[in-house]
Amino acid sequence: LEQQPQCGLWMAASTLGDATNLGMYAGQDIEKGVDIQNEIAIPLLFRNWDAPDYHDTDDGQLWDRYIWEGEVANVETYDNSDLQQTKAVFVPGIGCTINSVLDMNNVESTHGSTYDTAGLHRSKDPGSGAFTPYYGTHTVSTRDISAGSEIYAAYGDQWIPDIPGAQVTFHKNLEAAEEFLRDDYYRFVKSQKDPLPAHVKEGLWNFTRDFPVHQNQIFTVLPRNVPWSEIETVLEQKLQEEADVPYNTEYESDDEADTGPTLFAPDNMVTHHFIRQQSKRDVQWLQEHGRCCDHIRADKSTIPQAGRGAFATRDLPKGTIVGYSPLIPVALEGEQVYNIPYGSKDPNYEPFMDENGKEVVEEGYEMKDLVINYSFGHKDSTMMLTPYGSMINYINHGAGDKANVKVVWPSHEMVAHKPEWLTRNVTTIRYTLDKIGLSFDYVALRDIKEGEEILMDYGPEWEAAWRKHVIDWEPLAHSEEYVHSSEWPHDEPLRTEAEQETNPYPDNLETMCVESYMKDPRTMAYKWIPVLRKSYFRVACTVLERHEPKKEGKQHSYRVEMLIGVDEATGEDQTIIVDRVPHKWIFLTDKVKSADWHMPNTFRHTIAIPDEIFPPAWKNKLTGEGMDIPPPKKKPAATMKPSTISSGAPAGAKAAGAPAGARASAKEEL
Numbered sequence: 001l002e003q004q005p006q007c008g009l010w011m012a013a014s015t016l017g018d019a020t021n022l023g024m025y026a027g028q029d030i031e032k033g034v035d036i037q038n039e040i041a042i043p044l045l046f047r048n049w050d051a052p053d054y055h056d057t058d059d060g061q062l063w064d065r066y067i068w069e070g071e072v073a074n075v076e077t078y079d080n081s082d083l084q085q086t087k088a089v090f091v092p093g094i095g096c097t098i099n100s101v102l103d104m105n106n107v108e109s110t111h112g113s114t115y116d117t118a119g120l121h122r123s124k125d126p127g128s129g130a131f132t133p134y135y136g137t138h139t140v141s142t143r144d145i146s147a148g149s150e151i152y153a154a155y156g157d158q159w160i161p162d163i164p165g166a167q168v169t170f171h172k173n174l175e176a177a178e179e180f181l182r183d184d185y186y187r188f189v190k191s192q193k194d195p196l197p198a199h200v201k202e203g204l205w206n207f208t209r210d211f212p213v214h215q216n217q218i219f220t221v222l223p224r225n226v227p228w229s230e231i232e233t234v235l236e237q238k239l240q241e242e243a244d245v246p247y248n249t250e251y252e253s254d255d256e257a258d259t260g261p262t263l264f265a266p267d268n269m270v271t272h273h274f275i276r277q278q279s280k281r282d283v284q285w286l287q288e289h290g291r292c293c294d295h296i297r298a299d300k301s302t303i304p305q306a307g308r309g310a311f312a313t314r315d316l317p318k319g320t321i322v323g324y325s326p327l328i329p330v331a332l333e334g335e336q337v338y339n340i341p342y343g344s345k346d347p348n349y350e351p352f353m354d355e356n357g358k359e360v361v362e363e364g365y366e367m368k369d370l371v372i373n374y375s376f377g378h379k380d381s382t383m384m385l386t387p388y389g390s391m392i393n394y395i396n397h398g399a400g401d402k403a404n405v406k407v408v409w410p411s412h413e414m415v416a417h418k419p420e421w422l423t424r425n426v427t428t429i430r431y432t433l434d435k436i437g438l439s440f441d442y443v444a445l446r447d448i449k450e451g452e453e454i455l456m457d458y459g460p461e462w463e464a465a466w467r468k469h470v471i472d473w474e475p476l477a478h479s480e481e482y483v484h485s486s487e488w489p490h491d492e493p494l495r496t497e498a499e500q501e502t503n504p505y506p507d508n509l510e511t512m513c514v515e516s517y518m519k520d521p522r523t524m525a526y527k528w529i530p531v532l533r534k535s536y537f538r539v540a541c542t543v544l545e546r547h548e549p550k551k552e553g554k555q556h557s558y559r560v561e562m563l564i565g566v567d568e569a570t571g572e573d574q575t576i577i578v579d580r581v582p583h584k585w586i587f588l589t590d591k592v593k594s595a596d597w598h599m600p601n602t603f604r605h606t607i608a609i610p611d612e613i614f615p616p617a618w619k620n621k622l623t624g625e626g627m628d629i630p631p632p633k634k635k636p637a638a639t640m641k642p643s644t645i646s647s648g649a650p651a652g653a654k655a656a657g658a659p660a661g662a663r664a665s666a667k668e669e670l
């Protein structure tokens, strides 16, 4: 399997800490301001944080480390009033791999996206809603990055969960490590009456640094593979420089005490010095140990209805590892976890009252989450694996000879691939919550020319399901009227309620106004006040009257009725009238759950893990292992092939499917 020497972006073991974590590297010099990657953002509805009993399963816990919450990538919010209520968003590109070292970051992500359906419309296209429309989440270099350097982002301390052993380098960890070096270790060494012999200092340092405190990330950012003597030299040099220019060690405000900075000047930190020094790999080392991440780029697919696709950035000889992806598992309960209840089945659902005060209950239905279309599965197993990596999520389906790549398990152990997982059963994998242990290589099946679309065979079930979908598909009623809010001309004067009687907006749009008003004590009327805060609430509102701009070239303002709440006693809407609301604070917004990917008639299907590489130990649908349902009835012995039974174990042993016992033993094994 060949790698290409000119690769500009690599994924390989991180230089931070104990190399149990992946990182991204520049393969060539990258100048400041270069757009390194352009990713999709996939909304994940199953993470409904506000409804704890949405699913009574925590299968798929590893997801928590790879998704964003809050206002990310312009994905529609769950509740239009609060922009922070965006559902979880999965941006499956290199951002999942890049480590965070605050103050030392060399890239940043735009966190935005462009709504782009690749030319498809729900009134005519069966592919509508089957791929994500949120495209164009960019990662851009913020400094010159030299070839071989590890790429770092600055996630911000508040974003990142504590991951055991992970090298997510919080500012507070760097500070704590710095303090430990200077105030504890160095002071201790220096305070000995008889100076410690060099070998004792070294031995003591090695022991201290490697002390097995895996939960403690402070120790993982201490300098590695350098003798104490070198650390001591750098430290004394820094102390000397600081003595020359006294540095303020007082926190300047309470705020800073919370967020951390300023205890040490970043450029003067010993921890920074060594991280910077050690954040480089030989390009040759990357070629041997890494996976190239820029063999493919995204563009509009050559396949009708498919959306975007992956294209070769250079000639890729047969056998090249065209792409690589770690895989996020949901081993047992994928079918429940990825099932989204809509309408009256949604636990957040509240029925409307009609004019007569009667409850109007919407019909309830369930749909599979969009991320299913980006995930791998197998007909004989509950195992679902969602890949992340550079551009591999763009690879479309081509049956048989049309496919020019296939997925294989990496041939040897890697940071995110433990071949041993292929022999574990699904119950064991479900309780392996520490780290990702499975990955795919995407290998070229023949020579691929620069510019060719990369395709893999999604399997016969996918192909059959897609054909059936296209034949059966019918557009939803009134779908020709649908206009996504991003396509609406926002500068156009807003229509008043009266005008909408004859000239209504498309059904999927509603007007929302920023809630920024006060009551005038003299007139008791509500009046608009300028929005000064960065974050704000929006409420549903109706435009009653339009005022012409005071000066030419300025925008209109409006008299609106805002829905500010519901009277608990009477259940009636509470509305107020606010005048002179500027145009820019009124939005035509997509109604919640109105985007294409919510439509009940969209296509959903996982990509098949090819039979020839599918581990027999995972075929739990044949045995019932880990499932609360009885296994299918056995076929007559004569037609049953032993190889279809999980891992060659006696069928009866696993067919019991007693989850409690099985889970306990799986945990013990860990």
Ligand SMILES: C[S@@+](CC[C@H](N)C(=O)[O-])C[C@H]1O[C@@H](n2cnc3c(N)ncnc32)[C@H](O)[C@@H]1O
Pocket (backbone or CB within 6 Å): 040, 127, 130, 131, 132, 301, 303, 304, 305, 306, 307, 308, 309, 373, 374, 375, 393, 394, 395, 396, 397, 398, 466, 603, 605
């Ligand atoms: C892993 S995604 C591939 C990337 C996707 N095209 C995008 O724009 O984000 C899989 C989805 O792409 C679409 N797709 C892939 N191959 C296709 C094909 N041969 N024909 C039609 N749609 C296809 C389907 O919507 C499928 O569920």
